[in-house]
Amino acid sequence: MSEFDAYLFQKLEEVEQAGLRRSLRVLESAQGAEVKIDGRSLLNFSSNDYLGLANHPALAKAAGEALATFGTGAGASRLICGTSRLHEDLESAIARFKKTEAALSFSTGYAAAVGAIPAIVSSEDVVILDKLCHASLVDGARLSGATIRVFPHNNLEKLRSHLEWARREHPQGRVLVVVESVYSMDGDLAPLADIVSLKEHHGAWLMVDEAHGVGVLGAKGQGLVDLLGLTDRVEIQMGTLGKALGSAGAYLCGSAILRDYLINRSRSFIYSTAPPPYVAAAAQAAVELLETETGQGLVTRLRDNIHRFAEEAGCESPTAIFPIVIGDEREAMAAAGALLEAGFLVPAIRYPTVSRGSARLRIVVTATHSAEQISFLAKTLRELD
Template identity: 55%
Template structure:
């Protein structure tokens, strides 16, 4: 997708694998502050001015893994069109959760046709292993013949490929639709039931409607406090990992709560009650 003569513009909170891939490409790499469209636009202007013949690739995630917020996809697409750039969208945390048949954020917003490369993982909502890349027929043919990491990788076992296909078929079924409905009921229950007070005040907390994902962040701040809180919750049978530096910035440790359709209402309420006790 990009080489030494090209430019990659990457959201600051993109997953480490996207950052590493961008660095390995050899392209000029510029990082813009998280979801900051103004800074992205200035980087696009720089690329057009300084690298007029370069391919420009914007890289972002539909749902960000450590905050659970969405990318402003419609506005990103407007920018990419205006500057003739390409867009790579990582839907790892949106597949199975958002959009018709769980096809992700681009599908939910009816913008799939404007995303040049959609990628994601099979190991989260799909419950298998591996990943996928979607694009035009010509683009996929290009990857098959030119992507070094793909060419020199062993093909997945047939059983794994079959399991992935079965998971995709389930997403498209009535049972899959029911599972997503239950998931969103559980997400709303969590957001309604969580205590409003958290260990630290934060200006970045947003509502469930603004987030629109299965990931909820419980800000703690201090890393040791976050670890102790996660350990205490585990003692009560509640698995809520503590996220800390270097995964997130120093001083911004948090508990990362991920809801699934398999969670019972009583389990979610137990977590909320436990958090309320620990805050006191």
């Protein structure tokens, strides 16, 4: 073993001793309510494919037609030769769906976050984040060079205090507040209307990550911002194309000026090869599907399944995410192992995804789960207690 590999081995051993080592599971099937791992069929309650669109024939058809016409790759960044009509059509569909002037797509949610925040604020400015914001948002804030302040999760008084401090200590700086609409590990909602009022009172801007809100909340699944009628009062909305929309990539949406500005200033957009056109076609098909009666049926079925699991498992969540907080990392791993033995894929979520001592099972209900599958999980959880 080389000195380099010996060093890495030692560090991995430390991770192992802390009960935090991870490994990849290889799926032998398509994504869905049931998956196959190591030749064994498991009921999948871990996926963010909330509406089951990752396997929907409308998306597969759109991707297949685009693949036959446009091939497998975009060729370069979009500012060189990588923009196809499909990228533009996708962004028009997103803007229409989200009721904004414009949208811009990115290869991943991480790229959207680390591309947007450093483009908008810099070392003279302040970024204020909720403590439970996704790592990509935190990293985007760090890369910006702005002064960072973090407020305890959904704590409006501390957010107010940070806003007052920012205006007092950085009177000439810009202030950007960053929150999520739905928090991915807890499934709870941001008090978004109050946050909007606070940022407006203090002359700040707001960026809302709707990664886990789109497809779940809102009249047609447009997310929490739309549900609360706040679209015109949120400067930047971010979302993913790889969760409820069943494809891959992410987007930022807002004003037409925001889109043009990001095209010129977002490093992760400028210096990344464009996503494959067939991926954009699949995402567009998903957005357009949600605007149909078929799409609305999926949203309704998801909400019915959320209610069914909450009732049968004796827990509540405003979204499809149901956390069962265990605390100890090894105990969480043992609980996940017991569920695996019973036929369920529900991995343990541990540090650094969540804070130390708050390891949990993260159960996700989707539109494609049957009533029988949901009842089976609820019964199994009761027996494990």
